[in-house]
Each structure stands twice: as structure tokens, then as C-alpha cells.
Amino acid sequence: QGSFIDALVVLQMMVRDALNQAMDEELERDERVFLLGEEVAQYDGAYKVSRGLWKKYGDQRIIDTPISEVRAGLRPICEFMTFNFSMQAIDQVINSAAKTCYMSAGFQAVPIVFRGPNGSSAGVAAQHSQCFAAWYAHCPGLKVVSPWNSEDAKGLLKAAIRDDNPVVFMENELMYGVPFEMSEEALSKDFVLPIGKAKIERPGNHVTLVSHSRCVGHCLDAAAVLAKEGIECEVINLRSIRPMDTDAIEASVMKTNHLVTVEGGWPQFGVGAEICAKIMEGPAFNYLDAPVTRVTGVDIPMPYAKILEDNSVPQIKDIIFSIKKTLNV
Amino acid sequence: TLDIFFLNSCILTRDQGLSYYRCMQTIRRMELKADQLYKQKIIRGFCHLYDGQEACAAGIEAGIERTDHVITAYRAHAFTYTRGVSVREILAELTGRQGGVAKGKGGSMHMYAPHFYGGNGIVGAQVPLGAGIALACQYQGNGQICVALYGDGAANQGQLFETYNMAALWKLPCVFVCENNRYGMGTSVERAAASTDYYKRGDFIPGLRVDGMDVLCVREATKFAADHCRSGKGPILMELQTYRYHGHSMSDPGVSYRTREEVQEVRSKNDPISLLKERMLSNNMASAEELKEIDGEIRKEVDDAAQFATSDPEPPLDDLCKYIYHNSPPVQVRGTNPWAKLQSVSSS
Numbered sequence A: 001q002g003s004f005i006d007a008l009v010v011l012q013m014m015v016r017d018a019l020n021q022a023m024d025e026e027l028e029r030d031e032r033v034f035l036l037g038e039e040v041a042q043y044d045g046a047y048k049v050s051r052g053l054w055k056k057y058g059d060q061r062i063i064d065t066p067i068s069e070v071r072a073g074l075r076p077i078c079e080f081m082t083f084n085f086s087m088q089a090i091d092q093v094i095n096s097a098a099k100t101c102y103m104s105a106g107f108q109a110v111p112i113v114f115r116g117p118n119g120s121s122a123g124v125a126a127q128h129s130q131c132f133a134a135w136y137a138h139c140p141g142l143k144v145v146s147p148w149n150s151e152d153a154k155g156l157l158k159a160a161i162r163d164d165n166p167v168v169f170m171e172n173e174l175m176y177g178v179p180f181e182m183s184e185e186a187l188s189k190d191f192v193l194p195i196g197k198a199k200i201e202r203p204g205n206h207v208t209l210v211s212h213s214r215c216v217g218h219c220l221d222a223a224a225v226l227a228k229e230g231i232e233c234e235v236i237n238l239r240s241i242r243p244m245d246t247d248a249i250e251a252s253v254m255k256t257n258h259l260v261t262v263e264g265g266w267p268q269f270g271v272g273a274e275i276c277a278k279i280m281e282g283p284a285f286n287y288l289d290a291p292v293t294r295v296t297g298v299d300i301p302m303p304y305a306k307i308l309e310d311n312s313v314p315q316i317k318d319i320i321f322s323i324k325k326t327l328n329v
Numbered sequence B: 001t002l003d004i005f006f007l008n009s010c011i012l013t014r015d016q017g018l019s020y021y022r023c024m025q026t027i028r029r030m031e032l033k034a035d036q037l038y039k040q041k042i043i044r045g046f047c048h049l050y051d052g053q054e055a056c057a058a059g060i061e062a063g064i065e066r067t068d069h070v071i072t073a074y075r076a077h078a079f080t081y082t083r084g085v086s087v088r089e090i091l092a093e094l095t096g097r098q099g100g101v102a103k104g105k106g107g108s109m110h111m112y113a114p115h116f117y118g119g120n121g122i123v124g125a126q127v128p129l130g131a132g133i134a135l136a137c138q139y140q141g142n143g144q145i146c147v148a149l150y151g152d153g154a155a156n157q158g159q160l161f162e163t164y165n166m167a168a169l170w171k172l173p174c175v176f177v178c179e180n181n182r183y184g185m186g187t188s189v190e191r192a193a194a195s196t197d198y199y200k201r202g203d204f205i206p207g208l209r210v211d212g213m214d215v216l217c218v219r220e221a222t223k224f225a226a227d228h229c230r231s232g233k234g235p236i237l238m239e240l241q242t243y244r245y246h247g248h249s250m251s252d253p254g255v256s257y258r259t260r261e262e263v264q265e266v267r268s269k270n271d272p273i274s275l276l277k278e279r280m281l282s283n284n285m286a287s288a289e290e291l292k293e294i295d296g297e298i299r300k301e302v303d304d305a306a307q308f309a310t311s312d313p314e315p316p317l318d319d320l321c322k323y324i325y326h327n328s329p330p331v332q333v334r335g336t337n338p339w340a341k342l343q344s345v346s347s348s
Helices: A015-029 A053-061 A090-098 A133-137 A150-162 A214-227 A246-256 A271-281 A283-287 A306-310 A316-327 B014-039 B054-063 B077-082 B087-094 B126-140 B158-169 B215-230 B260-270 B272-282 B288-311 B317-321
Strands: A011-014 A033-037 A062-064 A075-079 A113-117 A143-145 A167-171 A179-182 A199-202 A207-211 A233-237 A240-242 A259-262 A293-295 B069-071 B146-151 B174-180 B207-211 B236-241 B322-326 B332-334 B341-343 B345-347
Touching (some): A011 A015, A015 A053, A015 A179, A090 B126, A113 A150, A133 A167, A133 A271, A150 A167, A207 A214, A207 A246, A214 A259, A246 A259, A246 A271, A246 A283, A259 A271, A259 A316, A271 A283, A271 A293, B014 B077, B014 B087, B014 B215, B014 B288, B054 B174, B054 B215, B054 B272, B126 B158, B126 B174, B158 B174, B207 B215, B215 B236, B317 B341
Parallel strands (some): A033 A062, A033 A075, A075 A113, A207 A233, A207 A259, A259 A293, B069 B146, B174 B236, B207 B236, B322 B345
Antiparallel strands (some): A199 A233, B332 B341
């Protein structure tokens, strides 16, 4: 009688490779999909996210562009080298893409993905470090997605490409090289995550942490530290900024009675500010034992010197401090 | 470089002549009706009228195929018509009724039709989009072209030059058309542009200068340009010299930056509809009575359309959150206050 051990085959995949796999699969699946952007073809992508795609799909489907633009009856993936550069094309994103389905009463859909690194990086200074989540999520007609790990990256990018609406897909440069486990399901060609649904990365009873993108990792790190002190944090990975999974946040707050939002962007009119407003307007307000706390980037243009830059964005100690203040411990 | 191209002669059949006449006259009457409705406050907001420029829209449509593509800026009612939308649906969109071509959601500047991408409110933004449509034609290898129009004001915009660069680099089948009506809002071309040779502003893109008041010139130039693109030679630029009788929009009387005499002169010597009419009459291609009968039919069509546009109901409030997205599950939409929870309905 032999004994059989079920080996759970788990592959580690970096976020950039998950994004690459998502685009590769979708290019193969639908010939209307194509990628354009600065240096995406022969350079293999400024951050190597599109590595190998030009060799595989050629000039027609992977297009190096001088600068921002275009859409048609096709399904373009438009890469911004960083979202800071998207401001050059923001009129097209908002006025030509976001509003067109509505203005045309549904006649002219705009199935386009705008993707690229968003938010702070390392040492790239003020003009290259802004988080645009709040700016884009402000506008009806867009969908705004902010993945954290490789599974998010792949599943949400495939969803964005298959979505018939303009999707702003905000990656993070510092996450590109970070490996994460990918389940067998996540490795399949049909792995698509729903846009508009958050994920509870870590359940807990004492406080709800809501975050997106890189800060999700910081929240999990903070939660690990606090667990040793007997504080159990529930960490919610928003995944989508617009539409936002308000139900998930409310359900969690109604359980934990405490809410801390964590984001890399500036505080004023930001993602955390919107969450606060939503919570106040909904059923979860009456379950709060303390006001909502926002942990955000410092309200300044990003400085260059490392010590200044490090102190311009939420660190794990800031998150821990804020949680303890919220819990009054 | 292109060979020098002068239009010396072309062929106009009687049927074509009558069709261009009908087209231009319909546009003229439709725009004048819009003027009337605007002054009665039945049309509100922005309204940029095209009377005077009819030969451009009619001539371009005559020079391209139905399956080609057109995109323009906000002075778009005429192109909406030439691309197949009825006067009824155009006027009802202007009056903001549910029977409008965009169900009242778009208004004057946002009307769409198959192979017609509006109707765009941001000056110059439609030109990069036009190149994108041309890119799609090239990508799909369907032999179609895109006509991307803009005005003398937009001609100085940076995004046009970015577009010229890419269109030329990739040999996109795009006809860039500058409708030079001599004024960008209240700024004459001499006060706006270091070079008013708009047909040359494409630099490395070959350009044609065309009498935009003559529908046959426009048609022939358009055919030439379309052939150029279709044969894979890349983009081409066409400047149509034309004129608008109205001011920039209905809020502009149009006489503070130009003289009434100038407007009158164009009307009496260069009106596109009169030019065609005289040509047809003097060549015995139609009788005055026949043309008068057509005028009568058009008047009735436009009056009926106006009647519809004033009596059709406004869109229901349920339409507020319709068509934010396409093919998408419903999302909750916040109303004016926290208790106003609306649901979106997507198009499909």
C-alpha cells in the first residue's frame, strides 16, 4: 500500500511577469488587442513589463510610439511610462475616453486600457512620483484598478483588457520585481478577477485596514507585528478604486468597529477621504468606536534625498502608530 | 512632393448635382432652423452653426465611401447629417429630447453615427483620435480611410503636430482637413497664425489648398486625397477655404471682429448653394422650378423635424445613470445626497 502525498505545486512569479503573462494571453486570445506606448516594443518596455511581446507578436500588435494618443474599433492597451506622463494625454483619457459612452447614449464604447506605474518610486523626485488614483477615480465613465500582488496584476489586467470600458490600470514600479506565489488557478489562461471587488488578505477582529497597491504589503507587515501584541488586524486589499467595494469595507467595519485607511497618495481629496465620506453615509458609521484614521503620503511634492523621501510616504511604523491611536492603546 | 494639381474640369451628372444641391440646402435650412429654435430658447447651451460651409461637408461625403470614417470638432451638425443621421434626430438632440440621436445625452457637440465619431468639444482633440481611427483601418487592412477635420484655430495646437509626426511615420491612411473659415472664434487667421498657409502646416505631409465654397472642388480634392491614402502613400492634408455666416456660436453675433459688409460679400458672390445652382441652371441640368420644388420639400422636412424636436418628450429621469459603461454589471451611483442611491444601466 503506497502513500500518496498531494504536492501543492506553487510557482513564484514576479508582478512584472504576471502582467506580461496577462498581456501575452490576451494578445493571443483576441487579435483586436494591441499594445502601444513609449519603448514597449524594441526596448522590451521601460520597466520590462512588455519584454518578449514584440518578438512574439511583431510590429503590428506591439507599437513603439513617440508619445500619447489614440483609439478605434480595436482594443488598445496604452502604456504610460509612468502615470505622471499621462497628464500630457489626460484630456483624451477624460474627455475622449471616459465620457464618450455616456455622451453617445451607449453608441460608442471605448474598450481601452491605460496602464503604467503609478505613485512613488525610489529617488525619482517630485515630477515622477505622484499618485493619480484620486484624480482618475474622481471621474465617472472610467474604471480605476490598483493591483497589489502578482495574482492581482494578472487577473485584474486580463479583466481590464476584456472590459469594454476605459480602464485606468495603476501598477507600481517598486512592485514589479517582487515575487509572489501564484496558484494553479491563477496560472491558467482564463484567470480573470472581477473589477469592483476587494479581497480580504488577512482576517481580523480588532481593526480594519483598507489599502491599495504597495501599501497593502505594508499593512500586512504592520498586522504581523501587531499580532504579537494580541491586536488582530483585518487587511482589505481594495483592488479597485472605482468602482470601490464599499460593501466589503462596511461589513468589515461592522465587525471590527475601527477603520484605518492607508495609501501612498496625498491626503486631500484622496482615496482615504472618499472612504471616510462613504462610511459616514452608510450603515457602518454607527458601528465605529472611533473616527476613521487616514494614513497617507505627506502633503508635499516628493523630495529627492533618501532620508526625506523615506519620510514622505507611510512607513510600517506610521501604520502601527495610527492603529494604536485609533484603538486607543 | 506631389505634382501640382489644378482642377480644370470634372464630371457632374444631373443626379449628382441634384443630390449635392439637396444635401447642401438641407444643411442650410437645418442650421437656420436651429438658429430660430435657439433664439426661442428651445435649444440651449452651445450651438455652432455651419451655414456657409455646406460645400465642405457635402463635397467630402461625395468624395469618400460610406465605409470610410469621419471625425470633426464641434461644428458638427452638417457631418452628422451627411453621415446618415436624419434632420429629425439632429434637431431633437439639439432640443435635448429622447428622440435625439444621442437620446438627449450629448447635445450639439456629441452626435455619433456609424463611421462618424462626432462631434468633439475640446479643440484639436479629435485630430489624434482621427489618426487612431486611421491606425485601426491600417491594422485591419480594410482599405478604409479616415477624414479628420479641424479649424484654423485648432491648426496651431501642439497635438496636431504630434499627430502629423506619427501619421507620417506610420503612413496612416488619414486625410487631415483644415476648414479655414478665416476666424477662430473672434480671432482672424492673421492674428492667430505665424503662417496662414494651413495646407503647408503638415510640413512633411503633402498638402492641398481647395476652394471650400465649390462643392465640386471639394469633391475632387477629397477623391484625390482619399486615393493617395488608400494607395498606402500615407497621410495628406487638405485646406478648405470656406466661410461661416453665423458667428462662432449662437452667443456670438459675429460682427465685432469682422464687418457686415464682408459677410454680405461672401453671401452674394460666393455662396456655395448659389454657385451650384447657377452652374446647374446655366448648363441646363435642372430647371428653376425643379430646384424650387426641392426647396419646398426640404422646407417641409425641416419643419416636420422641428415639430418633432419641440414636441418629443425629454428623456426620463431613469436615463440619468444609463450608459455610463458598456457591457458592465450595474453599479450604485451616488445621487445629490446620501439617500439618493441610483443604479447604473449599461449599454450592450
